[in-house]
Amino acid sequence: MDKHRLATLVKSWFTGFDKPLALVVFLLFGMGIVALYSASIDMPGRLEDQLRNILLSFAVMWLIANLPTQTLMRVAVPLYTVGVALLIAVAMFGLIRKGARRWLNVGIVVQPSEILKIAVPLTLAWYFQMREGVIRWFDYLVAAVLLAVPVGLIAKQPDLGTALLVLAAGLYIIYFAGLSWRLIIPVISLVGVAAILLISFQTQLCAPGVDWPVLHGYQQHRVCTLLDPTSDPLGKGFHTIQSIIAIGSGGLTGKGWLQGTQTHLEFIPEKHTDFIFAVFSEEFGLLGNCVLLLLYALLVLRGFYIAAQAPSLFSRLLAGSITMIFFTYAFVNMGMVSGILPVVGVPLPLLSYGGTALVTLGMGIGILMNISRQKRFVQS
Template sequence: MDRRRVLSLIKTALTGFDKPLSLIVFLLFATGIVALYSAAIDMPGRVEDQLRNILLSYVVMIVIAYLPTQTLMRVAVPIYTVGVALLIAVAMFGLIRKGARRWLYVGMVIQPSEIMKISMPLMLAWYFQKREGVIKWFDFVVALGLLLIPVGLIAKQPDLGTALLVMAAGVYVIYFAGLSWRLILPLLGLLVVAITLLITFQNDMCAPGVNWPVLHDYQQHRVCTLLDPTSDPLGKGFHTIQSIIAIGSGGVEGKGWLKGTQTHLEFIPEKHTDFIFAVYSEEFGLIGNAVLLVLYLLLIFRGLFIAANAPTLFSRLLAGSITLIFFTYAFVNMGMVSGILPVVGVPLPLMSYGGTALVTLGAGIGILMSISRQKRLIQT
């Protein structure tokens, strides 16, 4: 094979590959490794493990990026069905760790709820694509049913953080499919009223012996601790108090890389996973946070641009939902670390240590690249 032929094949392979998105993801990975090195400096092997996780995430990303969107449509129903079946299996005979039944042993230990973060938007986008042009109110009821089945199973494990992420992924698809604001605004109004009542009657609602419907005791305690972290400063409120101190102590310029006192004196719990934003904020300050926010905003804007230019309804719904999943991850994580949201165990996307979440997010980026690539191939 001559040189010209090789160059031609390479050019064909790269046609439509989304370079801006690739650059943004690379910068976030690089920023995450820098923060993780400091957070895990006393944890040998963490950085090496994370580099392997990133490599695996890139492999998944590239493989999915070269899948046609028609293939993604064909696998939507099977993946969703398998995901729900695995969640049922978890409920029946899953592994129990730290009081939660979230894992399943199938030759190796897996967490099936992670599958639903991708299969949920795939399934709903497939459903609305099949109903394109004839979407009625009943279709939104069906979509809600498809969404509530896995969300209910995940919430029962209990895993409120993942349940909220899966719920958000599905709600984004339903919204982009044309759900009327006349239905959304009353729900938002009820949420505002509930929050207002909770804040107003905080002392009564959070008094010992008071049990809330739906939520487990530990989830109720997290909400109450959010409203007043000092009520349990060495227990439920410790995470929030220490992370707020770390963020505030970073100031404008930060204390410098590897110089965070809260971090290296072991005051920040889960500093290499869910609370890595506190480590980053302490060492890089307001300026570093501004840079990080810009990177996430660029990621979201690029994803929404891909969604707006997608060639089919399926692609638009899927790209829009996955993009806003990244927004939800970042918003919830930064919110809980900053003390404005309850601690729910949501990692900071592309930065927190962990293999499963990185692979899931890598698959999401791969889907965005696949949709972008398909659009460019159509144009050429």
């Protein structure tokens, strides 16, 4: 085979890739590898494992980007059904680790809640596509039930972080499908009032012996620690205090790659996963963070562009929701590391070490590329 034919063959393999989106993802992966090398320099094998995870994520991304469009709609309901069934199986006889029942042994150990991060928006987008042109208030109620089932099962494990991400993914679909602001504004107002009351009566609500309804004890403790990290400086507050010190000590240009003292003196907990943003901030400073934020902004803007150009309601809703999932991941992770949100165990997308989460995000990128390919085929 001559070089020209080989080049043509290779090019055909990547026709499903959206080039601007692929470039941003490539740069984020590159920054993640740089940060992870520093964060895991005392953890042999972590970098190699992450490179393997990236290759697996890339393979999933490529596969989904090149699937026929209708396949995404066909797999929506089966994937949702399997995901919910696995969550029920987890509740019945799942593995317990660190006090939470989140995993299932099916030959390999899996975390079924990760499936729902993609299955929920897929299913809700499919549902509203089926109801296009005749969407009524009852359809939003049905969508709410479809969303509440997996969110409730995940929250019961307990896994509040994943439950909130799945909830957000579903709510984005419902909002983009045309939910009236008359229903949204009261909910936002209620949350705002609750936050003000929580801050105003922090001393009384966080006093020893006071139990909050709905939330587990450790979740209540996380919220109280967020309001005052110094109330438990050697416990739950330790994470927040040390990460804030790391971010602040980075200054404008950072201490330099591999030179982070908070990182390499083991003050930052979970530095290769949930708190990798603190590692990055300490070593690359405000300027590095600006570049990172710019890349996430470009990813979100490209995702919204793909959603706006999508040829069907299903594609528009799905692309919009997937895009907002990336925004939510980044916002929540940076917020909790910076001390403005509770620590809920949400990774920084495409930077944090991890296998399942990275593959899930690769599926999301693949869906965006698939929808972008639809647009190009329609235009041609």
